[in-house]
Amino acid sequence: MMFRAIVVDDEPRVRRGLLALIPKLDPEWSVVGEAKNGLEAIDLVKREMPDLVITDIRMPHMNGLDLLIALKEYPVHVVILSGYGFFEYAQTAVKFGAFDYLLKPVKPPEIASLLQRLKEHKQVRDLPAGPAVPALNYSKWWKDWLTGSEEAESYVSRLRELLPKNAERFQMMAVEIDRFDELSLEDQWGDKQLVSFAVRNVIQDVLAAEREAPFVHLFTSGPQLYYVNAGGGCALDAAKRVAEEVRKWVKISVSVGLSETSAKFEALPLLYRHAGEALRNKWIHGGGIVSRFEDVLSGEREASGYPTHLDEEICRAVRAGDRDKALKGVETFLDEIKRNNVSFRLFQRFGLQLLSSVNRIVYENRVHDLVAKEASQPQDLFQRDFGADEFMAYMGDWIGATISALDWNRQQRHNRTIEKAIEFIHKNYAKDISLEDVALHAKMSGSYFSSYFKQETGDNFVEYLTRLRMDKAKSLMMNSELRLYEISQMVGYQDVKYFSRLFKRHAGVTPQEYRQFFYRKEDS
Incomplete structure (x- = not known):
């Protein structure tokens, strides 16, 4: 097995020395690149995917400590080079996650020992790391691949090696901390990182007990945490326990979205998107829910007896900005449901389906924030029993807010278009x-x-x-x-x-x- 390193130092003499010395000390190591500063090093890491970065502390543009912090998102070990006058900085670097530090002038036996320790650590990387040897962080790679970054294609095979080799089914789980911004302002928490840390610790304890459905944390993005179930067990039960235990131990509400399962590892980006779609159900039903993508699909299918033609007429009127025609359509929609003498449960289902159709227009045009400022949230209505008159009043507010937001959005596009045309005329x-x-x-x-x-x-x-x-x-x-x-x-x-x-x-x-x-x- 060959190991790869890059050397980062603003002194050419140091770079040339390490470039020649490392493969001589250990033939299993090769230097695949060199950089004069931290900015060049980051590009090298993305391109070469090394096992080790040896970097000086003092460099122009981006120093070694800043580079160390930037590389925390990448699965690479960092070793700091430091002169005796900067010994304290080197010790600080270890606290920030550096594998180790070397004092200049570097002695060959010290480098040989370092290379050997790194090899041994990588060969037992599946075992828990000791406090002096930080575990590699693959979250940036996972996020890049799952969100569709072209750069990520080069390390997909490396990511597959991080999951159990005998995994037969894969399923994505998305967890979102409800009221994330508000929580960070409360005296009890006061910090977003602390909120995220507390929730992740509880989730980790819950999922660690799941033997039939082993979960792996992939990455965290703001209020959302993403996990993959690589065991094929019942993720729904685990997701419900996650929501319950987080609420119990830290008094925080979380919502969970589950994708369908797939036998293909390559399907994970699709499963990631589907878990996110399931998670968006919280917007209608309120926080603290567990939603499956299968439920989202079934909700989008045409229900038996659902007045699809009226749904389409209402949506056309909303897109055209005709509020009166849209509300008349809602009245006709409710009259037809009443004539069919549907059950209350089915009435709620039809009402939710109509709201989802209108809401799809909101999301397609990216005006959700504008609509949310003018109308009450859907969960305020759908978390309790409501009658036809109340539903009519709610849809009136929601449709009115939607049309106003679409008009504003349309005007902004028109303004940008006329500005673009006038700018072209003035230039030409x-x-x-x-x-x-x-x-x-x-x-x-x-x-x-x-x-x-x-x-x-x-x-x-x-x-x-x-x-x-x-x-x-x-x-x-x-x-x-x-x-x-x-x-x-x-x-x-x-x-x-x-x-x-x-x-x-x-x-x-x-x-x-x-x-x-x-x-x-x-x-x-």
Whole structure:
């Protein structure tokens, strides 16, 4: 087995020495790269995936301690090089997770001993690490791969080795700490990291007891913690115990989303997304729930007797911004359910399905935060019994808030579009540009852009462009060294006579008269 190292030092002599010395001391080690500072080293680590980084403490751009902290997300051991004057910094580095430190000038026996200890540690990496030897952190690799980073494809096989070799089924579990931001402001906690640490410790104790469904923690991202079940046992029971035990021991509510299972390790990115989708059910049902992706799928399938045609009509009206038509559709929706004499349980299910359809529009347009500010949360209604009138009132508020948010979002897009078009005109007014050129830049048809531009600016395209060119021409006329034909070409007109006619129509005087007036004004 070969081991890989990179050397980071701003002194070329030190880099060359270690580059030659390491493979001589131990043929199982090779130096696969060198860097002058921490920033170069990070790129090398991503590209070469070494087992060891030997780095100096004092370097430009990014020093050794900052590099050590940055590499905590990567599965690599770091050894610090330090002069005697920086011995305390080296000791601090060990506290921050460095494997060890070496004092300059480095002696070959010390390096040989270090390389041997690292090999031994990596060969028994599945055993619990002692306090002096920090465990490797693969969370960055897991997160990159599961979230679709292209760089991650190069180390997928390494990640597979971290899970049990005999695993036959895989399942993702996403845990989210409810009210995460609020908890960090409470006196009891006061810190997001402390909240996350307390919850993860409880979850670790609960999952450690799961023999039939062994879970592995992959990474933490803000309030969310991700685990993979690599044993095929009943993850649903374990997820329920997680929610119960966290609530019991630290008085914090967590929600859990479970994906389906798959026999393929390569399916984990898909399972990761499905666990996240299941987790989003908490938004409707409230925090503290355990939701399975299978339940999400079944909820999206057309229910027996569900008025799908009315659901679609209501959603079309919401997208079109027609609040009255959407609410009329909800009334008809409720009347049809009543006529069919459905049970209360099915009425709740249909109501939730309609809300989910409208809510899908909210998420598609990324206006959830805007809607949430204007309307009460769905769990306020669906966690208790409610009647048809109450549901109608709630949907009125929700649809109204959704349409308002969509209008605002649409206006923001329009504002960005007109700004983009005007910016293009101002950059290219000196060229022979047409309405079609600007429409193409704004990604609109020519006819639609013409109406849109007139509506937003009050001028048609030709009027706006002509006025801009005339204003630029007036400014250029202040320069007495510029001839009239030069000014004409500089503002987009090759024919100086045509330019003169347009200028007189716009300014009321010819270009020559305007210039004479300007200079008389300056003289006076």
